[in-house]
Amino acid sequence: MEMIVYALVTSVGINLGLCILFFTLYSILRKQPSNFGVYVPRLLADGKSKEVSHFHLERLLPTPGWLQRAWQPSEEELLTYSGLDAVVFMRLITFSLKVFALAGIIGVFVLLPVNCTGNQLQEVDFSNLINNSLDAFSISNVNNGSKRLWIHFSAVYIVTIFVCCLLYYEYNYISAKRIAYFYSSKPQPHQFTILVHSIPVSVGSSVSDSVERFFKEYHPSTYLCHVVVRQTNKLRDLINAKKLYKRRIQLQSEPRRAKFKRDGCCGLFGRKVDFVNHYEKKLEDMEESVRLEQSVSLAGEEARAAFVSFNSRYGAAVASNVQLSINPTHWVTEQAPEPHDVYWPFFSSSFMWRWISKLVVIVACVLLTVLFLIPVVIVQGLSNLAQLEIWFPFLKSILTITFISQIVTGYLPSLILLLFLKIVPPIMEFFSSIQGYISNSEIERSACNKVLWFTIWNVFFANVLSGSILNQISIFLDPKNIPAKLAVAVPAQASFFIAYVVTAGWTSISSELFRMIPLICSLIAKPFIERTDDELEVPSLPFRRDIPRVLFFGLLGITYFFLAPLILPFLLVYFCLGYIIYRNQFMNVYAPRFETGGKFWPIVHNSMIFSLVLMHAIAVGIFTLQEAFFSINLYFSSSSPHASL
Structure with missing residues (x-):
């Protein structure tokens, strides 16, 4: 019709x-x-x-x-x-x-x-x-x-x-x-950095050693440093202290605001608590948890990926745009994203998994x-x-x-x-x-x-x-x-x-x-x-x-x-x-x-x-x-x- x-x-x-x-x-x-x-x-x-x-x-x-x-x-x-x-x-x-x-x-x-x-x-x-x-x-x-x-x-x-x-x-x-x-724009750290994944590691060596040895050999004049990516999912979940800290400061600076509230469901049930003390206790517990997770992660498993920094943008651009290995599935490079733009879940993925x-x-x-x-x-x-x-x-x-x-x-x-x-x-x-x-x-x-x-x-x-x-x-x-x-x-x-x-x-x-x-x-x-x-x-x-x-x-x-x-x-x-x-x-x-x-x-x-x-x-x-x-x-x-x- x-x-x-x-x-x-x-x-x-x-x-x-x-x-x-x-x-x-x-x-x-x-x-x-x-x-x-x-x-x-x-x-x-x-x-x-x-x-x-x-x-x-x-x-x-x-x-x-x-x-x-x-x-x-x-x-x-x-x-x-x-x-x-x-x-x-x-x-x-x-x-x-x-x-x-x-x-x-x-x-x-x-x-x-x-x-x-x-x-x-x-x-x-x-x-x-x-x-x-x-x-x-x-x-x-x-x-x-x-x-x-x-x-x-x-x-x-x-x-x-x-x-x-x-x-x-x-x-x-x-x-x-x-x-x-x-x-x-001012020079940013990510402009001098590349991300390298699918890093091959020889027996008895670590990811960090492999990265340092490789770039010192093939990019000696521009290589600066590197940071290996580690499995730190719990640590990332714990870093939420900023909001709690701001909330505590605001409550302390506003004496007229009600500082007592029930700690039950939706603030309607449970016992009354002092929110300033409540937030301070939460921050202390979170700080201790972060310390523990940091120590565990430093000793934990390394992902086969690393952020590699250079002393110039040109050095980073050269390293990210040339094939670093005869095997194209190893030493895969790309420009590093901004720190707040990083999406973490796929850092540990292999080339085949991707x-x-x-x-x-x-x-x-x-x-x-x-x-x-x-x-x-x-x-x-x-x-x-x-x-x-x-x-x-x-x-x-x-x-x-x-x-x-x-x-x-x-x-x-x-x-x-x-x-x-x-x-x-x-x-x-x-x-x-x-x-x-x-x-x-x-x-x-x-x-x-x-x-x-x-x-x-x-x-x-x-x-x-x-x-x-x-x-x-x-x-x-x-x-x-x-x-x-x-x-x-x-x-x-x-x-x-x-x-x-x-x-x-x-x-x-x-x-x-x-x-x-x-x-x-x-x-x-x-x-x-x-x-x-x-x-x-x-x-x-x-x-x-x-x-x-x-x-x-x-x-x-x-x-x-x-x-x-x-x-x-x-x-x-x-x-x-x-x-x-x-x-x-x-x-x-x-x-x-x-x-x-x-x-x-x-x-x-x-x-x-x-x-x-x-x-x-x-x-x-x-x-x-x-x-x-x-x-x-x-x-x-x-x-x-x-x-x-």
Whole structure:
């Protein structure tokens, strides 16, 4: 069943109402002192915002002042307080705005009128616009063999040239920012250090002896020192004394604060204890435990990995980029991560174990892709009322109600798909964490890539190329027929993806501002947990979730701008909302947990190139099919009796 304009209007109305509701509630709730830990945790942790107790009426009224404050900071200020990764993320959004501003002008004012004046599918009835099919506004409505298709052909190349030029400029800009970032930062210990694993150890020797002997022999002029990694899991778990110490100091400095509390469940049961003495006793016990664990770990088993430091960055770079052994599975090197960025579990893993882990992750990703076809099939069924009535005949009377049918076809499929996609980023982060990476930033970038390609395959291709996964894969096994098959399948799903942009785009970006889950968790925990500003954990932006989402909308926009230009205004609204909301979140909510120095941009660059290639493959298929139809019509017209006269 084709989606009509009324179904899209219904979806837009629902999501627009949700966006307005989220914006209004955020404007009110952010001003309540009890919610500062949810909406301005970064400012609280930095000491720039304090909870106030006096009441004033303005706290209960929605005000737009936060919009102006989010708009004001320059890129240099954003770089100062959120780092280069935040700048790269915002450059992705401004890049998308530039691309779709041009594509929107061409699509809405040039291509859309051309599509509407065709009658391949139906003539657009402007007097009853809401009952027209959305396909009437797509390229499918242009007559076969029409010379107007040259307008679409020209538009494809104009946008392609613009995107390529913009990508070139952005890549140079980010590269210059990376160089400036490294020049401006002070030399850090990890820049002079490499990590070496799979260290071979001879009989009667230790890992430390092997490392020292090897680097003194082959890098005598640059080698400085080394530290062997040891199994110290318990020790790492014990080093939590900082929060206890800060809490004790705060209690001592605030004589009016209640220092007695029950030591039972949630502070409601048990005997009363003096918290200052309680924390002092805990710190003493922890100090003794740390001492014991340190002595055990120093005498314990060494992992076959070590941090090796050099007296220059050049020496570290040479050692990390050359093969140190004839056997490539020994003396495996990589640049050491920042100390707070280290991910410890895989330091003791051998080369073979890492290789097996990568293989297991590939198999797990394939299985997850197959399982995800279940919600995709459900979504495809909801998009087709006739199929839905066959599956659930008892719903036939309900589905005849116009409003219900439009919600089911226009809003519900995108919502279901969005809810299932929520679980993908944490799963992919887990897969990346067992893949052998030794830094959280590498895990994040790997998960970002996995989520992106999972989304492209399972949301785009699985909806476009309906059928089993074997049928979908078989299409790509015959490269010559890929453009023709995409040319038929992709335009047919234009209405679904327009509704998807509205549901998964507008509502998700507004919910990012509202922070519903942290708000609910805060409300539930507040009566039981007394938390100070020093104990507040400031979150970091989950790049693995947000970069793939923005890039996927970019792919939809580039792919559908000449097929269904109606998608472009909704995409522009999404990117405008994203620009202002993410700037606000970087100022008030998110603090960088690590810094990759802009390494996320190659993911953006490669995704945009893939989107352009996909767009051209579809365009070649469409123009080839249209030319074939034109040739067939010309043949029959020339061979008819009337033509011979």
